[in-house]
Amino acid sequence: MNSTEVKLALGALLCSIGKLYYRGSLISAEEYGYTALNSIIKISDPDILNTVRYHKLSDKITASLEDNSFAYIVNLAKRIADSSDFKKHKLLSAGKNTPLKSIFNRLNDNSGNSFFAPQILGEEKDINYPSDKNVSVDREFYQKITDRLTRSIQGTKYTAASFNALLSDLEALTSFIPASASDEELGDISFYDNAKITAAIASCLYQYSDGNTNYRELFHSKDKDFLKEDAFMLFSMDISGIQSFIYTISSKGALKSLRARSFYLEVMMEHVIDELLEKLSLSRANLIYSGGGHCYMLLPNTENTKQLIRSFESELNAWFIRNYQTSIYVATGCSPCSGMTLENGGNNSLAKAYHTVSLEISQKKMKRYSADEIRALNSQSYEGNRECRICHRTGKVDGNDTCYLCSALLEISKSIQKEDYFIVTTEKLKNTALPLPFDCYLVGLSEQDVSVALQSQNYRRLYVKNQTISARYAANHLWVGDYKNDDFDRYAEESEGISRLGILRADVDNLGATFACGFQKAGKDTYSNLARSATLSRMLSIFFKHYINLILSDGESRYLSKDGKRKVAIVYSGGDDVFLVGAWNEVIDAFVDLRNSFRRFSQNTLSLSGGVGFYPNKYPIHIMAEETEKLVECSKDIPNKDAITLFDRDNSFGWENFIKGVMDEKFKLLNDFFRSDKRSETSQTYGSSFLYNLLDLMRNSDQKINRARLAYLLSRMEPKGDNPEEKSHYRNFAGKVYDWYPNKQDRSELICATYIYSYIFRDKFNKTEERK
Ligand SMILES: [Zn+2]
Known part of the structure; x- marks a missing residue:
């Protein structure tokens, strides 16, 4: 992205920023985003200031605005991002303290009315569950987030990396703040999502205009026609083969490198996304979603974009062939769509776009390689011909029969626990750097080492794991599920x-x-x-x-x-x-x-x-x-x-049945009966053999005679003494088991509970046996 593109994206991202400063009582009206930027944040760039100041457009404004003002682009981008909710109602300044409504309120025919508490992502003590309680977002909260946002914006340079870092900060600060504070609207889109999509659409509009700078005509005078035009593309990329890459390893200590393999692929996916965005001159605002080897992006529907995607895809697959042969494969798909589809996917148009994209990807997966790629595969010569003891690929191995990648992965498996920063460079910073597509390398760094590494000429980008605000370095934030307790x-x-x-x-x-x-x-x-x-x-x-x-x-x-x-x-x-x-x-x-x-x-x-x-x-x-x-x-x-x-197919349960039937009822009965203090002696003596006999009978329940055998089995459990409490305990147990037996659902729940119980019950003795 050149600085003009970054400034446009920034203007779009920050066009509604007045809302935050107004709700924090720092400015007198939410329209005064310009004032916040100019006098509080002290931004002096006239392009950004004017975009924010005039983006709302009025007859008075348009009369004095130049045809090529970015305000026209941002105005339309904002209208599309705001979607139909906003258009039905005049934007009200009411509801300064309104919380964000839950996105799940209207999902899958729900008619909920829940809210999210205002929280800073990554600094919460507990999960932010939607709640019926209409919490109020107070002025102090807005002051706290605007204070931090002010500093983030002040630190922003007009580069894509800096923009992406600001985007991460905005996500942390405004994910649980509503875009619109009017009570009349659904109010379930966060300030962050609205701002991000506005920026994404603005970048697309800019590229789509293809050098024609009369934005007044393109996006204002003829906006109705434009909204019907397929100016955008919903784009998706899918990396297949990930699962087998992660899991097809076998050797001692393989479990240890599992997490590293999985993390490596996750960062690889992010790196691939960032490389593509860079080639397309777009920011991470255009990345709608990424996870599990898939991603979605919003792109401009231009020939240039399509051309870049095609060459990107084949270059990427060529890299995978060179490095992983055919085990990992990338497929992309896209579907043109109009502004109308994005703002209000009526007539199923957004659903159709998603469908078209996934269809294209599955078709590509069926005939994976082009003739050129197959030739490249066949002519490939490999260094060395030994099999790696971990991943079993043939190639060059070290003295431990381990290939370069696997030994680097073993090394990084130590650092993914400790290090928060992961740097991508075009030369190896360490011997154990992990290879990434487009001839890049990845290493984990501690915070102290980052500033030195950033000086490297070969620096490409920086990722930071599970941290909220990145005041120090312009890094792309990654949230990573990385919980681990014990070895x-x-x-x-x-x-x-x-x-x-x-x-x-x-x-x-x-x-x-x-x-x-x-x-x-x-x-x-x-x-x-x-x-x-x-x-x-x-x-x-x-x-x-x-x-x-x-x-x-x-x-x-x-x-x-x-x-x-x-x-x-x-x-x-x-x-x-x-x-x-x-x-x-x-x-x-x-x-x-x-x-x-x-x-x-x-x-x-x-x-x-x-x-x-x-x-x-x-x-x-x-x-x-x-x-x-x-x-x-x-x-x-x-x-x-x-x-x-x-365990197996026979032990499949709906969650309600599992929790109520298997665990709360059957497992609890077994546990109460066998673990009861009063029965401790007896249960020690014939507990496990009873359980195996019981299991045997239940699994062969089709034989009528078995209910009689069950009665006999249960009768042998009857306590010999005359302790009344013990007797009633026994009667309760035997009665329930006998009653459950003929009912298929109860019986399968009891079988599952017995399996679980026998696992818990088979304790120390077996453990010592297995260790031998
Ligand atoms: Zn290997």
């Missing part, structure tokens, strides 16, 4: 009962349909627009990349483990999916927390389904990953999804 090696050993690793994989149900149609209402006004789908995806990112760290460090569910810090580690969390490893019992409780928290956060408009597999410590990681993936599919087969699968 992978110790999880199995430290689990309760049987010594097993628990693997959890889960993702949000029906997410594609939700993005396409979640804000549509049959026969009524649709709520669907770009601002809403962008806000929704960002809220999900906040949950899976940021809040998940809070959830795991303060566990609540206590079915099988203590509350507090979970003994688990995030291998990957982002987009809409999660991969956790941990002590098996802690993983189940962590999943219960995650699910409950997600339901609450999404106001029950979305659900989470997943599978939990249990494995001995040294089981090959790619098999654990694949098998657990199959358990996820079992959960997705449950009607209405919202389900959990443990």
Whole structure:
């Protein structure tokens, strides 16, 4: 981006900034953003000042404005970003203290009326759940955020990197502040999302005008015609092969490098996005969403853009072929769309655009390589021909039979825990730098080392992990789900009962349909627009990349483990999916927390389904990953999804059934009966054999004779003495088991509860056996 492009984007990003300073009682009307910029923030650049000052346009203003004023661009960009909500009502200055309404209020036919408390992202003590309580955003909060924003804007230089850093700061400060404070509107778009989309659209309009600087005519006099024109492109990029790249490793200590592999790919995706944005002369404002190897962007629909994308895609795939052969592949797709589609995706137009994009990507995935690329593949010569002991790719290996990438990944797995900064350069800063596309390298740095590295001529960009405000360095902020407690090696050993690793994989149900149609209402006004789908995806990112760290460090569910810090580690969390490893019992409780928290956060408009597999410590990681993936599919087969699968297909339950039926009822009964102090002696003597017999009977329930055998089995448990309390305890247990037996649902819940109980019950003896 040249400085003119940056200034336009800044003018667009900051055009409504007066609202924040007005709500903080620092200026007398929200229209006076110019005053805030000029006299409080002390911006002196006339281009930015005039864009902000005149962007609202009035007959008086347009009479004196030059044809080529950026105010025309920003005016239209803002109108599209504001969408239909704003147009129906005159913008009121009322509601200075109005909080942000929840994006989930209108999702999937919900009619909620919840609010978000004002918070600074990354500085909250707890998850910002939407609540029915109409909290008031006080003047002091606005003063606090404008004070910090003032400093951020003052530190901004007119470069893309600086703009992107300001964008991150604005996200932290204004994610939970409404764009519009009028009570008449839905008010569920944050100040940040509105400002960001305004900037994205303004950059697109500028490029689309293609040198014609009569913005008055293009975007003002003929704005109605322009809004129907396909001036924009919804663009998406998808990196496939990520899963197998991460998990197809086998060797001692492989678990340790899992997190590094996953983090490496996450940063690689961000780097690829930033490279593309740079080539397109756009900022991260145009990135609508990224996570899980996918991203969406808003781009101008120009020949130049399409050309750049084509060459970018083939250059990127060529790099992947050179470095990873065919294991990683990138596909892009785009769909032209009009300003009208973005502001109000009526007639399904926004849903259709999303659909077109994903169709194009899946078609490309089917016939992946061009003739040129196949030739390149065939003519490739490899240095060395030994197999890497970790990733099994053939090539050059070191004395430990480890390829360069795997040994660099082992090295970085130490630093991803400690370092917050990750720098991209065009030459290796360290021997163990990780290769990135477009001939770049990545290393992790501590804060002290950053300033030195920034002086390097080969510096490309800087990423900072999980931090709010970056006053010191212009860095792109990444939220990363990186919670980890204890070592992978110790999880199995430290689990309760049987010594097993628990693997959890889960993702949000029906997410594609939700993005396409979640804000549509049959026969009524649709709520669907770009601002809403962008806000929704960002809220999900906040949950899976940021809040998940809070959830795991303060566990609540206590079915099988203590509350507090979970003994688990995030291998990957982002987009809409999660991969956790941990002590098996802690993983189940962590999943219960995650699910409950997600339901609450999404106001029950979305659900989470997943599978939990249990494995001995040294089981090959790619098999654990694949098998657990199959358990996820079992959960997705449950009607209405919202389900959990443990062990195998037979143990799939809707979440309500799992929590109420399996855990609260059956597991609790087993636990109360066998762990009861009064029965301690008896349960020690024949507890486990009883459980195995019980399981056996329940699994073969089709044989009629088995209910009689069950009665006999239960009768053998009857206490011999005449302690009345003990007798009633027994009768309660035996009666319930006998009653549940004929009912299929109760029986399968009891089978699952018995499995879980037998895992917990099979304690120290087996542990010592396994260690031998
Ligand atoms: Zn390797």
